[in-house]
Amino acid sequence: MTETDIFKALADPTRRHMLERLSAGERNATELREGLAMSQPAISQHLAVLRSAGLIEEEKSGRQMRYRIRPDGLAPVVDWLARYRAFWPERVDRLKTLLREMDQ
Amino acid sequence: MTETDIFKALADPTRRHMLERLSAGERNATELREGLAMSQPAISQHLAVLRSAGLIEEEKSGRQMRYRIRPDGLAPVVDWLARYRAFWPERVDRLKTLLREMDQ
DNA sequence: GCAATAGATAAGTCGATTCTTATATATTAC
DNA sequence: GTAATATATAAGAATCGACTTATCTATTGC
Numbered sequence: 168m169t170e171t172d173i174f175k176a177l178a179d180p181t182r183r184h185m186l187e188r189l190s191a192g193e194r195n196a197t198e199l200r201e202g203l204a205m206s207q208p209a210i211s212q213h214l215a216v217l218r219s220a221g222l223i224e225e226e227k228s229g230r231q232m233r234y235r236i237r238p239d240g241l242a243p244v245v246d247w248l249a250r251y252r253a254f255w256p257e258r259v260d261r262l263k264t265l266l267r268e269m270d271q
Numbered sequence: 272m273t274e275t276d277i278f279k280a281l282a283d284p285t286r287r288h289m290l291e292r293l294s295a296g297e298r299n300a301t302e303l304r305e306g307l308a309m310s311q312p313a314i315s316q317h318l319a320v321l322r323s324a325g326l327i328e329e330e331k332s333g334r335q336m337r338y339r340i341r342p343d344g345l346a347p348v349v350d351w352l353a354r355y356r357a358f359w360p361e362r363v364d365r366l367k368t369l370l371r372e373m374d375q
Numbered sequence: 376g377c378a379a380t381a382g383a384t385a386a387g388t389c390g391a392t393t394c395t396t397a398t399a400t401a402t403t404a405c
Numbered sequence: 406g407t408a409a410t411a412t413a414t415a416a417g418a419a420t421c422g423a424c425t426t427a428t429c430t431a432t433t434g435c
Binding site for chain 4: 301316334
Binding site: 170171174175177178179180183186187190236238240241244245247248250251253254 | 274275278279281282283284287290291294340344345348349351352354355357358
């Protein structure tokens with residue numbers, strides 16, 4: 168759940184792919200496996216990494232596990248990145264647009 | 272220089288520490304080594320990782336190498352993060368404040 | 376109860392990462 | 406030219422990370 172844990176978790180393409188899927192809504196482990204050429208334990212291990220980085224949370228539902236993004240999980244990255252705002256001025260416009268959209 | 276390269280580069284505390292120092296201004300390799308209990312080659316290797324992730328750039332100055340943050344380097348992280356904006360609403364106020372500051 | 380299903384855990388393999396020491400290259404100072 | 410300084414590169418050791426197969430646990434359907 169430290170910055171290091173989070174960046175390590177995000178450093179793997181499979182895990183970023185899983186997060187992307189979860190950003191569309193809850194999924195169980197089997198659903199998250201779809202399209203990935205990887206064993207079931209591998210998926211389970213990736214989910215464990217995301218979980219202990221605080222990026223996802225889970226809920227048991229019968230014999231399934233429903234995974235979802237943990238809203239606060241990326242906060243440390245946002246905060247970390249904010250310290251370097253002086254170095255990405257050309258991204259500011261994009262962010263402003265974003266925030267304007269969110270206001271509506 | 273891919274998302275994966277960048278997140279991997281950021282996943283190491285020593286490298287994040289180096290970036291933080293560089294955010295205060297240019298440094299050469301020897302200066303970046305200060306306070307780190309690590310051999311000179313180790314520093315050099317970390318700098319190579321940051322460089323090939325596109326996060327820093329360097330300029331030769333005599334027998335020294337001056338390192339600095341590459342302004343665009345973090346752009347892929349900003350963009351990636353923006354896709355998850357829906358999941359960090361409580362950070363928006365902070366960002367708004369930030370942008371307001373920058374406008375002044 | 377028993378078979379099937381969903382998922383986690385254990386143990387091992389293999390390549391990648393992060394160090395080390397030794398050495399090479401370029402620049403500066405004298 | 407020679408010694409000292411700044412840095413990079415090479416090679417190797419130790420640890421870590423991402424997989425695998427085998428197995429375990431919990432739940433469901435019949």
